[in-house]
Amino acid sequence: MEAQPLQVTASYSYEETKKRPTVAVIGCGPGGMFFLHAIATRRRTMEEAGDVKGLERLPDVTVFERSSSPGGVWKTDREFKDYGTGKKKKSDCANMYEALWTNGAKENFEFFDYTFEEHFGALPTFMPRKLVLEYFMARVTRNNPNFFDNVYFDTTVVSVKYDDKLSKFIVVTRDNHSQLFASAEYDKCIWAAGENGMPKIPKAIECLLKSGSFLGKRIHSSNVGNFKEDVQGKRIILIGDAYSAEDLALQAIKLGVERIYIVSRSGLGVASYMSEWPHDKVEVISEVMPSSVIQGGHGIQFKGLEYNCELDKYEIDEDGDTINLLDISTVVYCTGYECNIRMLDEDLRKPLTNYTPYTALPSDWKMKPNMFSELYGDIVPYPSLSCRELFLEIYRYLLISNPNMMYMQQLGDSPLLEADTSSWLLLGYITGDVEIPSPEVMRKLNEKDILEMMDIHSMREKLDANYAEASDIILEDEEGKEHWSTNSLDQRILAYEKEGEKYSLRCNARDMKNSSYPVDIGSFEKLNRKGEQYLINSQVTWINRLNLQKGKHTFRDGDSSNIRSIFTDQVAVPLRKLWLDLKESDYNDLVGKGKMLDNGSRVGLPQVSPTDGMAVPGTVKGKTSESAHRGSAGHGWTVVARKERRTRNQRKLQIEKTTE
Numbered sequence: 001m002e003a004q005p006l007q008v009t010a011s012y013s014y015e016e017t018k019k020r021p022t023v024a025v026i027g028c029g030p031g032g033m034f035f036l037h038a039i040a041t042r043r044r045t046m047e048e049a050g051d052v053k054g055l056e057r058l059p060d061v062t063v064f065e066r067s068s069s070p071g072g073v074w075k076t077d078r079e080f081k082d083y084g085t086g087k088k089k090k091s092d093c094a095n096m097y098e099a100l101w102t103n104g105a106k107e108n109f110e111f112f113d114y115t116f117e118e119h120f121g122a123l124p125t126f127m128p129r130k131l132v133l134e135y136f137m138a139r140v141t142r143n144n145p146n147f148f149d150n151v152y153f154d155t156t157v158v159s160v161k162y163d164d165k166l167s168k169f170i171v172v173t174r175d176n177h178s179q180l181f182a183s184a185e186y187d188k189c190i191w192a193a194g195e196n197g198m199p200k201i202p203k204a205i206e207c208l209l210k211s212g213s214f215l216g217k218r219i220h221s222s223n224v225g226n227f228k229e230d231v232q233g234k235r236i237i238l239i240g241d242a243y244s245a246e247d248l249a250l251q252a253i254k255l256g257v258e259r260i261y262i263v264s265r266s267g268l269g270v271a272s273y274m275s276e277w278p279h280d281k282v283e284v285i286s287e288v289m290p291s292s293v294i295q296g297g298h299g300i301q302f303k304g305l306e307y308n309c310e311l312d313k314y315e316i317d318e319d320g321d322t323i324n325l326l327d328i329s330t331v332v333y334c335t336g337y338e339c340n341i342r343m344l345d346e347d348l349r350k351p352l353t354n355y356t357p358y359t360a361l362p363s364d365w366k367m368k369p370n371m372f373s374e375l376y377g378d379i380v381p382y383p384s385l386s387c388r389e390l391f392l393e394i395y396r397y398l399l400i401s402n403p404n405m406m407y408m409q410q411l412g413d414s415p416l417l418e419a420d421t422s423s424w425l426l427l428g429y430i431t432g433d434v435e436i437p438s439p440e441v442m443r444k445l446n447e448k449d450i451l452e453m454m455d456i457h458s459m460r461e462k463l464d465a466n467y468a469e470a471s472d473i474i475l476e477d478e479e480g481k482e483h484w485s486t487n488s489l490d491q492r493i494l495a496y497e498k499e500g501e502k503y504s505l506r507c508n509a510r511d512m513k514n515s516s517y518p519v520d521i522g523s524f525e526k527l528n529r530k531g532e533q534y535l536i537n538s539q540v541t542w543i544n545r546l547n548l549q550k551g552k553h554t555f556r557d558g559d560s561s562n563i564r565s566i567f568t569d570q571v572a573v574p575l576r577k578l579w580l581d582l583k584e585s586d587y588n589d590l591v592g593k594g595k596m597l598d599n600g601s602r603v604g605l606p607q608v609s610p611t612d613g614m615a616v617p618g619t620v621k622g623k624t625s626e627s628a629h630r631g632s633a634g635h636g637w638t639v640v641a642r643k644e645r646r647t648r649n650q651r652k653l654q655i656e657k658t659t660e
């Protein structure tokens with residue numbers, strides 16, 4: 001179809017629109033919306049202050065959204081209408097399921113200009129999905145009646161290219177109604193199409209289940225619809241142990257599931273740390289992979305895995321034990337999401353997907369004194385550092401080689417808050433209020449951040465294979481007492497974990513300062529009282545997972561009396577019933593009497609022999625070199641196992657093992 005010029009409309013009533021940079025934003029989820037909201041907020045402040053020069057620097061923004069309404073993954077509609085054929089099509093994008101509840105403290109994504117208390121009244125810290133959506137929609141629209149005027153809904157961005165000669169982005173869109181294509185040029189482009197934009201389904205497992213004629217249902221977590229039908233009285237498997245698995249396991253228990261197996265490769269996800277599950281219905285099995293379909297299509301056999309450092313991947317341990325999970329009705333892939341970047345030209349897409357390892361760590365680099373210093377001395381880093389969070393070609397949301405390209409990434413622990421702060425930062429880059437360093441300086445600053453991360457236990461665990469291996473070892477003294485590093489509840493471990501979260505908040509604090517975001521949580525060097533409160537909020541929800549008692553309690557029922565709003569000081573109220581007993585009709589009870597209510601507009605692992613498959617300091621396996629654990633001799637601790645610290649509480653549970 002022929003490309004037609006798209007009319008780019010200017011929303012501002014000022015004369016000098018021609019001087020303003022034009023910006024195309026892909027996506028009207030929270031990222032796109034918060035960017036528009038940042039502009040609206042700055043504009044209002046400037047208007048009030050009579051800052052004409054400032055107003056002239058605000059950009060002309062056009063947002064493209066392929067679905068017919070805003071909200072991104074927080075919406076639940078999984079189908080969109082193909083206006084060409086008039087038929088409903090299954091969407092390939094990820095949305096949340098209707099009954100999703102948040103897993104983190106709401107206080108850590110509260111907004112400075114509209115608090116939860118203003119909207120809902122006093123509220124518990126965890127929330128159902130639809131109330132979160134309601135909250136941020138109310139926040140962006142309440143002072144901005146024409147908020148979505150510059151958003152083209154039902155318009156899919158099909159390609160984005162940068163034309164070096166023109167110094168412009170050529171953005172091609174398709175109108176979902178007319179199916180007509182249009183093309184327009186922009187000075188800047190913001191990719192806000194979602195880090196959680198597309199469901200990630202592990203191909204190898206899907207092929208195995210399909211080719212083995214597994215008879216149960218297979219779904220991705222984002223496609224969970226009528227979950228009751230899939231789980232009530234049934235035995236189910238959740239593949240993956242992160243937040244979706246945690247929430248879906250609890251939802252399934254609520255809906256009367258018979259038994260849940262959470263299986264994962266690494267055993268590092270949040271669900272693997274849970275100290276108890278309601279009614280003992282969940283069994284977490286880590287470091288395993290499905291190996292065949294059994295029991296005439298009703299069961300799945302799993303085999304143990306080994307991590308191959310050389311290839312940076314898990315492989316089936318052919319000599320390992322097997323586990324048979326029988327009478328399985330449903331398999332849910334809680335395997336996360338992929339970035340939705342298909343519309344971007346290769347050059348613009350690569351920096352988001354190409355996890356280039358970092359190999360330039362100074363040869364004399366040493367970590368600051370840490371929990372392993374006493375045991376191993378200085379652990380020598382693996383020669384190349386890599387992790388999902390390392391984007392060497394992107395500096396604070398900017399493409400280093402072409403800073404006109406910007407990405408709404410989720411780098412930290414509070415994506416919604418980050419979407420808001422990064423919006424202010426991107427706006428600052430565009431208006432010139434925030435300096436964009438030279439490419440050389442950006443690379444140097446990225447390297448400085450890597451050094452900072454390498455000094456933080458939980459960050460180094462992700463980046464450095466040698467360090468991760470050392471941290472996966474369980475040590476005992478002569479009397480069989482485990483070393484404190486094995487205990488997730490040990491204050492020293494908690495302090496080390498806290499450092500990782502603190503780093504994420506320190507980065508937020510830095511962005512806030514740089515972009516004059518209207519909230520001060522301290523600086524990159526030191527968080528202030530507000531920043532520390534964020535940290536307390538997330539630590540409390542974490543500790544509540546580690547401290548669960550047997551019975552009906554979930555982490556959502558834990559003590560929340562130390563969780564507070566940094567804006568109002570309001571303490572999170574407890575749920576009025578145990579979370580497992582809460583029904584949808586109880587939500588109104590939960591949300592109290594906020595303003596919006598008045599106008600009605602509310603909306604087993606296979607048993608591993610003690611030293612099997614692990615790197616022992618001094619007798620090194622994989623990439624851990626002998627020198628990596630210098631100084632290990634004579635510390636008085638003996639290696640007893642590879643650390644299954646995240647799943648140890650599950651070992652006592654029964655696993656049906658094959659005797660064949």
Ligand SMILES: Cc1cc2nc3c(=O)[nH]c(=O)nc-3n(C[C@H](O)[C@H](O)[C@H](O)COP(=O)(O)OP(=O)(O)OC[C@H]3O[C@@H](n4cnc5c(N)ncnc54)[C@H](O)[C@@H]3O)c2cc1C
Pocket residue numbers: 026027028029030031032064065066067070071072073074093094095096100102103104109155156157158192193194195196197244337340343408414415416417419
């Ligand atoms: C199950 C789940 C639970 C989560 N829980 C939390 C939580 O508790 N707290 C938290 O802070 N975050 C949470 N998140 C993270 C969540 O991704 C962010 O909160 C937030 O939605 C990110 O916003 P976004 O706008 O960047 O992306 P998205 O929400 O993914 O929005 C992207 C938008 O881009 C549109 N789009 C995509 N491709 C195109 C195209 N080609 N053309 C035009 N438009 C396009 C999409 O339709 C969508 O509307 C959760 C995510 C998931 C999946």
